[in-house]
Amino acid sequence: MAMDAAVSAQQQAWKLVLEVFLEQRSRMLSAAQEFGLAPQQAFAIVRLKVDEPTTMGELAQALRCDNSNVTGIADRLEAAGLAERRPHPSDRRVKTLVLTERGEAVRRGYQDRLGHAPPVFEAMSDEDAVALIEILDRAASAA
Amino acid sequence: MAMDAAVSAQQQAWKLVLEVFLEQRSRMLSAAQEFGLAPQQAFAIVRLKVDEPTTMGELAQALRCDNSNVTGIADRLEAAGLAERRPHPSDRRVKTLVLTERGEAVRRGYQDRLGHAPPVFEAMSDEDAVALIEILDRAASAA
DNA sequence: TATTGTTATACTCTATAACTATA
DNA sequence: TATAGTTATAGAGTATAACAATA
Numbered sequence: 311m312a313m314d315a316a317v318s319a320q321q322q323a324w325k326l327v328l329e330v331f332l333e334q335r336s337r338m339l340s341a342a343q344e345f346g347l348a349p350q351q352a353f354a355i356v357r358l359k360v361d362e363p364t365t366m367g368e369l370a371q372a373l374r375c376d377n378s379n380v381t382g383i384a385d386r387l388e389a390a391g392l393a394e395r396r397p398h399p400s401d402r403r404v405k406t407l408v409l410t411e412r413g414e415a416v417r418r419g420y421q422d423r424l425g426h427a428p429p430v431f432e433a434m435s436d437e438d439a440v441a442l443i444e445i446l447d448r449a450a451s452a453a
Numbered sequence: 454m455a456m457d458a459a460v461s462a463q464q465q466a467w468k469l470v471l472e473v474f475l476e477q478r479s480r481m482l483s484a485a486q487e488f489g490l491a492p493q494q495a496f497a498i499v500r501l502k503v504d505e506p507t508t509m510g511e512l513a514q515a516l517r518c519d520n521s522n523v524t525g526i527a528d529r530l531e532a533a534g535l536a537e538r539r540p541h542p543s544d545r546r547v548k549t550l551v552l553t554e555r556g557e558a559v560r561r562g563y564q565d566r567l568g569h570a571p572p573v574f575e576a577m578s579d580e581d582a583v584a585l586i587e588i589l590d591r592a593a594s595a596a
Numbered sequence: 597t598a599t600t601g602t603t604a605t606a607c608t609c610t611a612t613a614a615c616t617a618t619a
Numbered sequence: 620t621a622t623a624g625t626t627a628t629a630g631a632g633t634a635t636a637a638c639a640a641t642a
Contacts (some may be wrong), residue, residue: 319582324570326589331474336517348608349633366624374475376611381625386608403618403623427467430589433596437460438588445581446469446573453576491631492610509601519634524602526632546600546641 332429341423345416346390350375350383355392355409355417363396363406392416477571484566488559493518493526498535498552498560506539506549535559557570 342352350373357372358364366384370377384407385392392413398404409417425432434442485495493516500515501507509527513520527550530536535556541547552560568575578587 318569319579319586320574320577321569323577323582323589324574326586327470327473328576330470330589332517350609353610366623374479376568377624378612378626379610382609398623401619401623403616405624426461426464430592430596431463431467431470434463434466434588435590435595436462438591439466442466442585442588443462443469445577445585446466446473448581449573449577452578453573493632510599520601520633521635522633529631541600544600544642548601549608 316393330428330430337428338424341420345420347416347420348386350379351387351390351392354383354387356415356421358393358407358409358413360409360411360414362427363398363408365398365404365406367404371375371405386415387413473571473573476573480571481567483561487566488563490559490563491529493522494530494533494535495563497526497530498556499564501536501550501552501556501560503552503554503557506541506551508541508547508549510547512550530556 320338338352339349342349345352347355354369355371359370363370366380367377369384370380373380373383385391387407388395391410393407393409396408398406398408431439481495482492487494488495490498496516497512500512507515509523510520512527513523517521517525527536527538531538531548534553535552536552539549539551541549574582
């Protein structure tokens with residue numbers, strides 16, 4: 311019979327981080343629902359601006375999905391009056407998206423509701439936050 | 454005009470953690486695809502056992518979705534020959550799921566392919582991993 | 597009456613491939 | 620030829636509500 315190896319400190323640390331993430335995911339889904347946003351619509355809306363057009367391709371990259379999906383997501387945001395498609399000034403193949411005023415209000419409300427970081431992170435002392443950054447930087451260098 | 458507040462160390466730390474998570478998510482999706490698993494099927498299969506039956510409700514909780522969704526996920530795992538429904542010994546309303554031998558092989562392959570924690574975490578020194586655990590514990594107490 | 601799982605419904609998200617209009 | 624976005628398609632996941640069987 312195979313014996314499970316003892317759980318390493320690295321695995322324990324990852325498990326804790328995963329819990330934070332799952333909790334944050336749950337908060338994001340609730341907040342999105344409160345503002346009438348489907349999950350990817352919520353992700354999209356925080357990436358969009360009122361005055362700074364985002365191309366469909368850029369949004370696809372930010373959402374880590376295929377360009378073809380962005381068409382539908384943009385359609386739904388447009389149908390809800392939260393975003394608008396605009397032509398690109400120099401390349402007529404490209405379409406860009408900007409938030410409407412209403413979209414900007416929803417974005418602000420959604421982000422305020424959610425805060426900048428999960429509650430556990432916001433409760434962290436400055437010293438611990440800095441230490442965490444250093445730990446992750448060291449690990450990234452070692453990986 | 455509103456000025457953006459300077460980005461706090463807490464926000465920076467969260468951003469780094471989020472990057473790790475997105476990278477891990479990407480790895481999970483690739484690995485799942487390699488083993489012919491849809492995303493939730495992959496989550497489900499790591500929660501299931503060969504000899505320890507899991508009820509549909511327990512799986513729904515683990516997947517953080519409604520019970521009704523588990524029906525379809527279990528259907529697809531069963532259709533792929535990876536899991537089987539079994540009656541509950543004492544409550545005839547309850548149905549349980551167990552992995553087939555093939556399901557267990559796929560689960561093992563998938564988990565081996567993925568490792569215990571993201572590469573960045575596995576590259577972490579023992580000292581740093583312990584320090585990270587302590588930081589998160591302190592933050593959880595403060596939150 | 598309450599609970600477990602299923603079904604029915606409708607919607608969102610997903611990738612792939614074929615298409616269009618540009619470049 | 621290559622690229623940006625769209626459409627068509629097929630599948631997967633999602634919540635809600637109604638339902639059957641059982642407790």
